[in-house]
Amino acid sequence: MDSGFSPEEGLRYSRQLILEKVGWPGQERLRAGRVLVVGAGGLGSAALFYLAAAGVGHLGLVDGDAVELSNLQRQILHRLADLGRRKVDSAREALTRLNPHCRVETFDLRLTAENVPGVVRGFDVVLDAGDNFPTRVALAEGCWREGKILVSAAVQDFSGHLMVIDPGRGTPCYRCLLPEPPPPDPGGPPLGILGAVAGVMGCLQAVETIKLLLGLPSDLATRLLAYDGLRSRFQVMDRLKTPECPLCGASGGNRQP
Amino acid sequence: MKVIINGEPREVSARTVFALLEELGLPPGRIVVEQNAAIVRRDAYQDAPVREGDILELVRIVGGG
Numbered sequence A: 001m002d003s004g005f006s007p008e009e010g011l012r013y014s015r016q017l018i019l020e021k022v023g024w025p026g027q028e029r030l031r032a033g034r035v036l037v038v039g040a041g042g043l044g045s046a047a048l049f050y051l052a053a054a055g056v057g058h059l060g061l062v063d064g065d066a067v068e069l070s071n072l073q074r075q076i077l078h079r080l081a082d083l084g085r086r087k088v089d090s091a092r093e094a095l096t097r098l099n100p101h102c103r104v105e106t107f108d109l110r111l112t113a114e115n116v117p118g119v120v121r122g123f124d125v126v127l128d129a130g131d132n133f134p135t136r137v138a139l140a141e142g143c144w145r146e147g148k149i150l151v152s153a154a155v156q157d158f159s160g161h162l163m164v165i166d167p168g169r170g171t172p173c174y175r176c177l178l179p180e181p182p183p184p185d186p187g188g189p190p191l192g193i194l195g196a197v198a199g200v201m202g203c204l205q206a207v208e209t210i211k212l213l214l215g216l217p218s219d220l221a222t223r224l225l226a227y228d229g230l231r232s233r234f235q236v237m238d239r240l241k242t243p244e245c246p247l248c249g250a251s252g253g254n255r256q257p
Numbered sequence B: 001m002k003v004i005i006n007g008e009p010r011e012v013s014a015r016t017v018f019a020l021l022e023e024l025g026l027p028p029g030r031i032v033v034e035q036n037a038a039i040v041r042r043d044a045y046q047d048a049p050v051r052e053g054d055i056l057e058l059v060r061i062v063g064g065g
């Protein structure tokens, strides 16, 4: 039936093993998968829970913050008893409790342009589940240069969006969509986010990641999916490659070799 | 004139995509615009005409999580 899966795992994954597009070969690919999630917040909580539940063998987790009370409205990896703990510790515990077959590697740090290459190396797929533009830009640029597939989601208010960026296929990059990133933290009150909306987008990130690990094609490599929770609408639209893009464009000097 | 924005009928006076975003108070550098099922290049916002009956999808690029 399998290659080294226990009967317990056979039962645990039975409802996805019977899927034609998963089966034992797919489960093997998930177990061999190495996925890095940047941000153990609202997006990352949902994505990580489902990736661990599905049996992704190796999960990396980057977050440099501690758990605060105002996180619990959307960051469902963490509990009241975790207040003050490092988020990576709290998250690892929650994930291991759910699925002990999953190896969780933690990075208790804030990503910068300098440390991205060292962190993303060794992973097959990277999830951008961050909460600010500077981190997102640093991650997107580092992943592009390292040739790592990036599954990027973001949320605000009742809305969110999702895309897959695949340097190996020369898809449009993050900077194609956002040529001039907003200045770092303009100050003022924090942005509002409905927790369940972060959950929707984090779950979609998990779906796309699992598809990538299974070798299934994703439309979102060249398209942008937008969710509008207020109007209850999903919209999928093309992304355009910007010829003069500072990252992937002809003059950018950073094209994927 | 009447257009459809994100599925809702709206009455707008702007004649270009750029003017429309200004009229709606949206920052052009952060908005992806699809007009009648075709993406509008960002460098074309200034000149791209908005016409009666246009179906527009506007997506704001956000950074939260």
Ligand SMILES: [Zn+2]
Binding pocket: A172, A173, A174, A175, A176, A177, A241, A242, A245, A246, A247, A248, A249
């Ligand atoms: Zn680009």
